[in-house]
Amino acid sequence: MSDKTSRRNFIKAGMAASAGLAGTGARAEGDPLITNVQPWAQELGDGVNHMPYGAPSPYESDTIRRTVPWLTADSVSAINFTPIHQLDGIITPNSVCFERHHGGVARYDPADHRLMINGLVEQELIFTMQDLMRFPRENHVYFMECSANSGMEWRGPQMDGVQYTHGMIHNVMYTGIPLRLLLEEAGVKTAGTWLLAEGADSSGLTRSIPMEKALDDCLVAFKMNGEALRPENGYPLRLVVPGWEGVTWIKWLRRLEIGDRPWHQREETSKYTDLMADGTSRRFTWEMDAKSVITSPSPQMPITHGPGQTVITGLAWSGHGTIPQVDITLDGGVNWHKARIDGLSLDKSLHRFYYDFVWDGKPLLLQSRAHDSTGYIQPTKDALRKLRGLSSTYHNNGIQTWAVNAEGITDNVEIS
Amino acid sequence: MSRFLKTLLIAGLLASPAAAGKLNLGRAALPAEVAAWNIDVRPDGQGLPAGSGSVIDGEELFTDQCAACHGDFGEAVGRWPALAGGHDTLAEERPVKTIGSYWPYLSTAYDYIFRAMPYGDAQSLTPDEVYQLVAYILYLNDAVDEDFILNKENFTSIALPNTGSFRLDDRDNTEYPAFSRGVCMTDCKPSVQITGRAIKDTASNTESE
Numbered sequence: 001m002s003d004k005t006s007r008r009n010f011i012k013a014g015m016a017a018s019a020g021l022a023g024t025g026a027r028a029e030g031d032p033l034i035t036n037v038q039p040w041a042q043e044l045g046d047g048v049n050h051m052p053y054g055a056p057s058p059y060e061s062d063t064i065r066r067t068v069p070w071l072t073a074d075s076v077s078a079i080n081f082t083p084i085h086q087l088d089g090i091i092t093p094n095s096v097c098f099e100r101h102h103g104g105v106a107r108y109d110p111a112d113h114r115l116m117i118n119g120l121v122e123q124e125l126i127f128t129m130q131d132l133m134r135f136p137r138e139n140h141v142y143f144m145e146c147s148a149n150s151g152m153e154w155r156g157p158q159m160d161g162v163q164y165t166h167g168m169i170h171n172v173m174y175t176g177i178p179l180r181l182l183l184e185e186a187g188v189k190t191a192g193t194w195l196l197a198e199g200a201d202s203s204g205l206t207r208s209i210p211m212e213k214a215l216d217d218c219l220v221a222f223k224m225n226g227e228a229l230r231p232e233n234g235y236p237l238r239l240v241v242p243g244w245e246g247v248t249w250i251k252w253l254r255r256l257e258i259g260d261r262p263w264h265q266r267e268e269t270s271k272y273t274d275l276m277a278d279g280t281s282r283r284f285t286w287e288m289d290a291k292s293v294i295t296s297p298s299p300q301m302p303i304t305h306g307p308g309q310t311v312i313t314g315l316a317w318s319g320h321g322t323i324p325q326v327d328i329t330l331d332g333g334v335n336w337h338k339a340r341i342d343g344l345s346l347d348k349s350l351h352r353f354y355y356d357f358v359w360d361g362k363p364l365l366l367q368s369r370a371h372d373s374t375g376y377i378q379p380t381k382d383a384l385r386k387l388r389g390l391s392s393t394y395h396n397n398g399i400q401t402w403a404v405n406a407e408g409i410t411d412n413v414e415i416s
Numbered sequence: 417m418s419r420f421l422k423t424l425l426i427a428g429l430l431a432s433p434a435a436a437g438k439l440n441l442g443r444a445a446l447p448a449e450v451a452a453w454n455i456d457v458r459p460d461g462q463g464l465p466a467g468s469g470s471v472i473d474g475e476e477l478f479t480d481q482c483a484a485c486h487g488d489f490g491e492a493v494g495r496w497p498a499l500a501g502g503h504d505t506l507a508e509e510r511p512v513k514t515i516g517s518y519w520p521y522l523s524t525a526y527d528y529i530f531r532a533m534p535y536g537d538a539q540s541l542t543p544d545e546v547y548q549l550v551a552y553i554l555y556l557n558d559a560v561d562e563d564f565i566l567n568k569e570n571f572t573s574i575a576l577p578n579t580g581s582f583r584l585d586d587r588d589n590t591e592y593p594a595f596s597r598g599v600c601m602t603d604c605k606p607s608v609q610i611t612g613r614a615i616k617d618t619a620s621n622t623e624s625e
Contacts, residue, residue, distance in 0.1 A: 066619065068618075068619045068620075070495075072495060073485070073494055073495035073496045073497075077535075102532070103532060103535075103538065116445055116449065116450070116453055117445075118445060118450045118453075118454055119454075123444060124444065124445035124450055125442040125443065125444065125445055126442055126443055126444075126445045126449065127441065127442040128442075131441045131442045132441075134439070134441050135439065135441060156612045157612045157613055157614040158614050158615075158618055159614060159618050159619060160614050160615065160616055160617055160618045160619055161619060163619075164618070164619045181439070184438070185438055185439060185441060185442065187438075196456060198453075198456070202532065202536070202538045203531075203532045203538070204455070204531040204532055204538065204539070206456060206527075206531070254453070255453050255454075257454065257456065259458075261458070261460075263456050263457075263458050263527075264458070264459050264520065264521050264523065264524055265456070265524060265527060265528070266524050266527070266528040266532075269519055269520050269521065269524050269582075270513065270515070270518060270519050270524065273582065275506060275511060275513070275518075277507065278507055279506035279507030279511075279581060280581045280582070280583060281506075281518075281581055281582050281583070282582075282583060282584070282585050282586065282587075283520075283582045283583070283584065283585070284584055284585050285585040285587065286585065287585075287587075289587070289591075299614075327599065327601070331608065332608035333604055333605060333608065334603065334604055334605055334608060335601070335602050335603065335604070336599070336600070336601045336602070336604070337601075365608060365610075369599065371599075374592075374596070375596045376592055376595050376596050377595055377596065377597075377598070377599055378595075379591075379595045383594075383595070387590060387591060387594075390509070391506075391509075391511050403610060403613070411613055411614065411616075412613070412614035413610050413611075413612060413613045413614070414610070414611050414612040414613075415608050415609060415610055415611060416607075416608055416609040416610075416611050
């Protein structure tokens with residue numbers, strides 16, 4: 001049977017099946033998907049090397065990064081969003097990790113990559129990728145969130161989907177070298193209290209990082225989820241700064257300079273600083289505070305099955321530690337229930353939560369509220385606005401509300 | 417310390433990569449290599465190269481290389497960043513953050529223009545050209561006169577008006593205690609109203625706000 005015929009049969013069978021299930025139950029003759037032998041159960045499928053580097057099923061072609069053209073001046077220095085509404089568990093597949101570039105994706109042969117350590121060190125050093133592969137390695141799962149995630153919601157509900165309100169985040173297992181080991185190789189001088197990390201891309205992105213953090217848990221990573229970093233995530237080498245805003249995680253990492261004070265670079269002064277209502281600004285707001293969001297139902301994931309057993313699921317994370325508790329409300333915060341956190345609970349990693357319940361078909365006002373291991377509890381957006389005003393842009397970790405109507409259609413709202 | 421904790425600590429030390437001295441990997445960086453990549457400039461002037469540039473020369477270069485995105489007077493075209501104006505708007509509803517109104521240090525402008533501008537042709541300007549552009553941007557922000565010449569020597573004498581408005585992250589004091597006070601789980605409020613709703617299909621709309 002040709003591909004065309006088998007596809008036609010498949011569509012016919014599918015239509016018959018939906019027609020059968022749309023009624024009160026299966027028709028007497030039964031579900032044709034079961035009672036008829038299906039082509040995929042009869043004919044041989046693709047051979048082993050049909051696709052040497054795999055790809056998702058064509059039926060999952062909607063699980064993609066999406067961008068919002070009007071957010072940025074052009075599509076190069078721009079951002080797109082992880083389809084968190086369609087994912088489950090805690091690990092983000094490499095192909096859909098959100099991208100934020102300031103000068104586009106630098107693409108070059110890793111054989112041409114060099115990492116320099118200069119400044120206040122005993123010996124200024126150059127490493128090739130081959131040199132770096134000889135250092136001891138570690139593996140860690142960390143979330144990476146752009147501090148502008150949810151930034152469009154500061155003035156009120158705006159984006160029509162959790163991918164857009166919360167999708168500047170991914171969670172990946174990194175393989176890399178503890179930054180401490182590289183710095184020890186160069187020998188940091190006593191006066192060396194700050195580090196400048198610099199990218200090799202056309203924005204030459206730079207951030208100042210205090211030595212205490214550099215020596216604590218930063219990694220210089222070359223793998224994500226077991227395979228080489230993707231070009232859009234900094235191939236061949238990136239900095240991993242656990243719990244800290246994404247812009248500090250320098251991609252295409254080419255240089256680490258040691259100094260005795262911060263550099264006050266563009267992405268830590270004119271951008272990524274938090275303007276308060278009184279016109280003053282906070283700078284070096286590195287840590288990402290505890291946050292959670294329900295990923296389904298959400299505007300892109302309405303409830304389509306009608307009343308009955310229903311799964312609410314979402315993500316929670318904190319740049320300060322783990323998430324021991326997530327609360328869920330169905331009624332806009334009158335009553336709260338503890339959600340079930342499932343799977344791994346790792347430091348500075350996404351946590352997956354579920355709340356299984358029987359939906360009576362009445363409208364819902366859904367929220368989630370994360371507690372982190374320091375005792376901090378995710379605040380409301382209004383509580384943040386009260387302290388910071390409306391122009392902060394960054395670090396909006398306020399509680400998100402979804403309104404589900406009787407048809408299951410879900411909207412981004414705010415409530416009293 | 418409990419025995420359990422001690423065992424954990426020892427196990428942790430053994431399990432993490434050893435820090436037993438140098439691994440003798442990599443090679444010494446040559447002075448020419450460090451000079452080529454060490455392009456950062458700090459507020460105290462460290463990293464500024466020798467050179468100078470006038471407002472007059474800056475105007476011509478800016479019109480040529482920058483105005484297509486930033487506008488003839490740094491007012492911005494489309495959604496590209498404005499470089500001038502916006503003074504006294506930071507506490508307003510729609511703050512305009514420019515080099516003149518918001519940036520704390522002039523060194524950041526020098527550093528960034530050489531490092532990343534012109535957009536798509538980074539690191540192509542000479543030191544004199546960068547001094548010219550920074551001088552012209554100062555002029556656009558009414559910080560210097562039209563006959564001003566900026567150079568390595570007078571650079572750090574230029575202060576930007578918003579320098580004193582930045583403070584270190586104070587969430588430790590201003591937010592974390594308030595947001596660590598426990599939660600209500602039942603009958604937490606008498607009623608709930610929807611106060612705002614996102615417009616459908618915002619993400620694919622061509623304009624917003």
